[in-house]
Amino acid sequence: MSTLKVDTLNTRTGSGNITFSRPIVADISSVTGTLPMARLSGTLPALNGSALTALNATQLTSGTIPIARLGNDVIDSQHYAAASIDNEHLADDAVGVAELSATGTASNTTFLRGDNVWATPSAGTSLSGTTNNTITTVTGANAVQGETNLQFDGNTFSVKGSGATPTYSMTNNGEGIHLRWNDDSGARKSDIVAIGNTPAGATTTLRFWTNANGTDAATEKLRIDGAGHITKPLNPTVLAHVNTNQNNVTGDATSYAVTGAFWTEVKDYNSDFSNGTFTAPVTGVYLIMAVIQQGGVVSSHSASGVSLVSSNRTIRGVYHHAYNYGGSNANSQVTVGSLFDMDAADTCYLNIETESGGKVIDVYANQCWFSATLIG
Numbered sequence: 346m347s348t349l350k351v352d353t354l355n356t357r358t359g360s361g362n363i364t365f366s367r368p369i370v371a372d373i374s375s376v377t378g379t380l381p382m383a384r385l386s387g388t389l390p391a392l393n394g395s396a397l398t399a400l401n402a403t404q405l406t407s408g409t410i411p412i413a414r415l416g417n418d419v420i421d422s423q424h425y426a427a428a429s430i431d432n433e434h435l436a437d438d439a440v441g442v443a444e445l446s447a448t449g450t451a452s453n454t455t456f457l458r459g460d461n462v463w464a465t466p467s468a469g470t471s472l473s474g475t476t477n478n479t480i481t482t483v484t485g486a487n488a489v490q491g492e493t494n495l496q497f498d499g500n501t502f503s504v505k506g507s508g509a510t511p512t513y514s515m516t517n518n519g520e521g522i523h524l525r526w527n528d529d530s531g532a533r534k535s536d537i538v539a540i541g542n543t544p545a546g547a548t549t550t551l552r553f554w555t556n557a558n559g560t561d562a563a564t565e566k567l568r569i570d571g572a573g574h575i576t577k578p579l580n581p582t583v584l585a586h587v588n589t590n591q592n593n594v595t596g597d598a599t600s601y602a603v604t605g606a607f608w609t610e611v612k613d614y615n616s617d618f619s620n621g622t623f624t625a626p627v628t629g630v631y632l633i634m635a636v637i638q639q640g641g642v643v644s645s646h647s648a649s650g651v652s653l654v655s656s657n658r659t660i661r662g663v664y665h666h667a668y669n670y671g672g673s674n675a676n677s678q679v680t681v682g683s684l685f686d687m688d689a690a691d692t693c694y695l696n697i698e699t700e701s702g703g704k705v706i707d708v709y710a711n712q713c714w715f716s717a718t719l720i721g
Contacts, residue, residue, distance in 0.1 A: 445457075446461065447461045447462060447463055448461065448462050448463065449462050449463030451463050468487065469487065470487045470488060471489075472488075472489055472490070472491065473489075474490045476491055476496075478496045478497060478498045479491035479492055479495065479496055480492055480495045480497055493505070494506070501514050501515065502514065502516075513525070513526055549571045550568055550569065550570050551569040552565055552567065552569075553565070553566050553567040553568075554566060565578060566579050566580075578614065580614060580718065580719055581617050581627070581631070582612055582613075582717070582718040583612065583613050583617060583623055583716060583717045583718070584610070584611040584612040584714070584715075585611060585618055585714070586611065586710075586711055586713060586714045586715070587603065587607055587608060587609075587708060587709075587710050587712075587713040588609040588710055588711070589607045589710050590708065590709055591605075591607065591707060592641075592707045593706070593707065594704070594706060594707065595697055595698055595699045595704060596641070596642075596646055596699050596705050596706040597700065597702065598699075598700035598701075599704055600697075601696065601697050601708075602654070602694055602695070603694065603697060603713060604621035604622055604694050604695075605620055605621060607621075608620060608621050608715075618715075618717070621694055621695065622692050622693070622694045623693045623694070623717045624690060624691070624692050625687035625688065625689055625690065625692070625693075626689065626719075627689050627719070628687065628688045628689050629686075629687065629720075629721055630684055630719070631693075631718065631719050632684055632685075632717070632718055633653055633682065633684075633685050633693055633716070633717040634680070634681070634682030634683075634717075635651070635682065635714060635715045636681075636712075636713070636714045637678070637679055637695065637697055637712070637713045638676060638678040638709045639667070639678075639679075639697060639706045639707065639708060639709075640706070640707045640708075641675060641706050641707045642667045642675050642676065642699070642702075642706060643668065643675070643703070643705070646702035646706065647666050647667065647700060648666065648667070648701065649665055649666070649667035649670070649679075649697075649698070649699035649700070650664045650665075650697070650698050651663070651679045651695070651696070651697050652681065652695075652696045653681055653682070653683065653693055653695060653696075654693065655691060656688070656691035656692055657686060658685075660681065660685070662679050662680060663680075663681075665677075665679065667699045678712070693717065695713070695715055
């Protein structure tokens with residue numbers, strides 16, 4: 346290999362080029378300083394970067410640096426762009442209580458308020474009374490109480506009492522809705538109203554129950570069915586008739602009360618009729634009627650009257666000529682009826698009186714009827 350050492354090269358004119366016909370290998374090991382970029386052209390061959398110990402990164406104007414070329418812990422939070430880290434790039438549980446900027450002290454007795462303060466919860470509302478199914482009521486500031494006597498079990502709402510104080514309840518028991526009063530033992534004393542189907546499949550009814558004396562179990566007293574029919578199974582109502590002939594009771598002006606143990610009761614809902622006498626169970630207005638057939642009438646019998654005799658007044662029916670009224674017949678039939686104002690325990694019975702003849706007139710069985718009912 347030939348070596349060309351040139352210390353100073355001048356041409357005659359001071360400038361120009363020297364051309365070599367063979368490659369020149371330059372030894373630059375002793376070169377000091379910096380080679381200007383203008384003196385370099387072409388492409389650098391592959392170099393081992395281990396010898397580049399003072400490379401200035403400001404000259405990296407484009408491209409990317411592989412992660413593998415970055416050292417550990419060389420990028421700190423000061424070099425993050427503002428608002429550049431989002432939730433997607435935060436690991437789960439990466440931010441703990443210690444990393445929060447909230448004021449106050451985090452503990453098992455505090456909570457983080459919306460204003461970023463660790464605060465102690467207020468005392469809240471205190472509850473007294475914890476019996477199952479009790480309904481709560483407000484008893485003061487921040488206080489409620491479970492009312493033992495006010496309960497709902499998912500089916501029955503009840504206001505309970507004790508002793509002389511009844512228990513009121515509203516229940517859906519499969520038949521309908523019941524508003525009910527029970528005693529301490531749970532026995533039903535009255536239903537204010539019950540709506541539903543009884544028996545199953547029947548039309549909807551509105552029913553009322555009451556008890557007679559505050560101790561007996563309640564029974565049904567009134568029902569209105571789906572068609573509007575009103576029935577009162579215990580409304581004072583009587584229908585009865587004489588079952589045996591009562592012979593020679595009048596005809597000579599004898600006033601005869603048709604009473605005695607010879608009546609058959611067809612209906613007596615409230616047991617208010619006994620031996621021909623009706624007794625009003627309550628104060629009210631009653632419709633009372635009677636029909637009577639007297640037999641054995643002769644031509645000498647004249648004036649005859651049939652009356653309903655009550656405690657407050659007597660109502661007489663047709664005052665007639667006994668013989669002529671029957672068409673000159675031995676039998677004479679008369680009807681009498683009216684509204685009666687009656688007080689509780691007042692009575693009413695049927696009376697007959699025929700005069701001007703012998704006491705030979707009879708009252709026939711099954712031809713003498715008495716009826717009474719409370720209408721208001």
